Amino acid sequence: MLFLSLTLLAALPLVPVWAVPMCSVRSQSTSVSSPTGSSTTPSPTASGSQAVSSSSSTSGGSNLIATSWYAGWETNTISSISWDKYSAVKYCFAVTTSDGNVSLADSNEADVASFVQAAHQHNTKAMVTIGGWTGSQYFSTNFGSAENRTNFVNTVLGLVTKYNLDGLDFDWEYPNRAGAPCNIISSSDSANYLSFLQELRFAKVLDYIEIMNYDVFGLWTSTAGPNSPLNDTCAPSADQQGSAVSAVKAWTAAGFPASQIALGVASYGHSYSVSTSEALPDGKTLALFPTFSKTVPQGDSSDTDAASTTECGVLVPGGFSGIWNFNGLINGNVLTSNGTVNTGYDYTYDECSQTPFIYDPKTQVYISYDNAQSFGVKGNYIKQAGLLGFAMWETASDSNDILLDAIRSGMGL
Numbered sequence: 001m002l003f004l005s006l007t008l009l010a011a012l013p014l015v016p017v018w019a020v021p022m023c024s025v026r027s028q029s030t031s032v033s034s035p036t037g038s039s040t041t042p043s044p045t046a047s048g049s050q051a052v053s054s055s056s057s058t059s060g061g062s063n064l065i066a067t068s069w070y071a072g073w074e075t076n077t078i079s080s081i082s083w084d085k086y087s088a089v090k091y092c093f094a095v096t097t098s099d100g101n102v103s104l105a106d107s108n109e110a111d112v113a114s115f116v117q118a119a120h121q122h123n124t125k126a127m128v129t130i131g132g133w134t135g136s137q138y139f140s141t142n143f144g145s146a147e148n149r150t151n152f153v154n155t156v157l158g159l160v161t162k163y164n165l166d167g168l169d170f171d172w173e174y175p176n177r178a179g180a181p182c183n184i185i186s187s188s189d190s191a192n193y194l195s196f197l198q199e200l201r202f203a204k205v206l207d208y209i210e211i212m213n214y215d216v217f218g219l220w221t222s223t224a225g226p227n228s229p230l231n232d233t234c235a236p237s238a239d240q241q242g243s244a245v246s247a248v249k250a251w252t253a254a255g256f257p258a259s260q261i262a263l264g265v266a267s268y269g270h271s272y273s274v275s276t277s278e279a280l281p282d283g284k285t286l287a288l289f290p291t292f293s294k295t296v297p298q299g300d301s302s303d304t305d306a307a308s309t310t311e312c313g314v315l316v317p318g319g320f321s322g323i324w325n326f327n328g329l330i331n332g333n334v335l336t337s338n339g340t341v342n343t344g345y346d347y348t349y350d351e352c353s354q355t356p357f358i359y360d361p362k363t364q365v366y367i368s369y370d371n372a373q374s375f376g377v378k379g380n381y382i383k384q385a386g387l388l389g390f391a392m393w394e395t396a397s398d399s400n401d402i403l404l405d406a407i408r409s410g411m412g413l
């Protein structure tokens with residue numbers, strides 16, 4: 001049985017107002033972004049033909065899913081994945097190539113086989129995510145004609161067979177919308193994408209989608225704000241940039257079943273340079289949507305300001321991303337080892353977005369992130385709203401499963 005999932009922006013395509021690049025998480029010289037949306041396909045049989053599967057992963061005896069993306073460039077971390085707490089883990093990224101193929105060359109392809117083997121030893125589904133921020137360049141042409149779609153179906157099914165995968169996750173950033181520079185886009189993208197999925201999958205096109213409910217606020221927005229808000233309908237109208245609640249409302253209003261939506265959640269946060277008067281206007285309470293200066297602070301120790309080259313060969317000047325992984329906040333002593341805030345920081349928990357914020361008055365750095373409390377609330381929302389489960393970016397950024405355990409527990413797993 002082969003699962004297909006699609007990663008989708010929280011507010012697309014129903015509310016095509018986000019004209020901003022989404023997350024760009026830098027690793028060494030490669031710039032990648034978090035996946036958006038996910039759907040599942042039928043499994044090929046040994047002969048290479050396809051069969052439709054409609055069953056979904058189970059977890060703790062329920063039908064809820066608990067998933068995460070594994071960033072293939074993180075070395076030596078496969079053995080530390082908490083496999084038993086995941087119904088599926090997705091290896092990132094197989095990037096699209098100009099000849100209609102995909103490539104795992106930048107994501108330690110040699111590790112894929114052991115990744116799949118480890119997953120299967122734990123009865124966890126092993127999937128590969130195709131695309132991503134840097135890997136979406138050729139989706140448009142790979143899906144661009146009937147011949148190309150058939151070739152691409154065969155290519156991705158070849159990947160499934162080669163690695164004995166249980167499913168594929170498509171992360172196209174984005175159909176007919178600029179993502180990374182040089183991505184090919186076309187007004188036929190959405191229709192061609194559907195045709196491709198139908199050919200890959202026959203009738204039941206997707207098992208589920210994953211809503212990328214993070215990078216809602218970032219360096220591209222006019223103020224700082226929650227990276228991954230649960231809710232925004234309770235925020236001032238100018239600050240309603242999307243949220244889990246708004247995205248689920250839009251998708252279900254369009255007829256998409258809540259039971260096929262996985263909520264994308266983030267084990268990282270964004271930091272901003274915010275003056276003390278903006279961050280603490282009354283001298284003691286942390287502001288929720290402060291303006292920030294253009295100087296991007298360094299995030300955690302993995303954040304580098306090295307120059308990089310885009311997938312189309314353009315040199316990008318250096319600069320920090322300001323991203324703090326959850327374990328980076330702990331390793332950097334912003335948080336204690338149990339995930340609580342260390343002394344010397346201002347802290348607030350926003351009851352609308354249900355996310356925490358930290359401010360360091362010494363360095364004037366303001367951080368929006370997620371913690372055990374916010375993950376627990378998201379888990380509870382997944383259960384209350386009848387969603388399918390969660391998908392976390394990314395596996396290696398948690399610390400001692402503090403976030404994973406909290407969201408699973410919120411879901412009742």
Ligand SMILES: *[C@@H]1O[C@H](CO)[C@@H](O)[C@H](O)[C@H]1NC(C)=O
Nearest residue numbers: 100101102103151154155158
């Ligand atoms: C795609 O690339 C893989 C790895 O380089 C190769 O083995 C395979 O034959 C290619 N598929 C096609 C259809 O070219």
Ligand SMILES: *[C@@H]1O[C@H](CO)[C@@H](O)[C@H](O)[C@H]1NC(C)=O
Nearest residue numbers: 098099100140141144145148
């Ligand atoms: C089909 O794929 C080839 C590359 O493999 C590409 O050059 C061509 O433009 C694609 N066709 C369409 C209509 O996108």
Ligand SMILES: *[C@@H]1O[C@H](CO)[C@@H](O)[C@H](O)[C@H]1NC(C)=O
Nearest residue numbers: 230231232233234235245381
């Ligand atoms: C979102 O906010 C609205 C408006 O305050 C509130 O009615 C609703 O219960 C909230 N939803 C969740 C899941 O917190």
Ligand SMILES: *[C@@H]1O[C@H](CO)[C@@H](O)[C@H](O)[C@H]1NC(C)=O
Nearest residue numbers: 335336337338339340341342
């Ligand atoms: C977390 O760690 C801090 C500092 O080490 C400690 O004061 C606090 O009691 C701990 N909290 C929990 C819930 O263990």
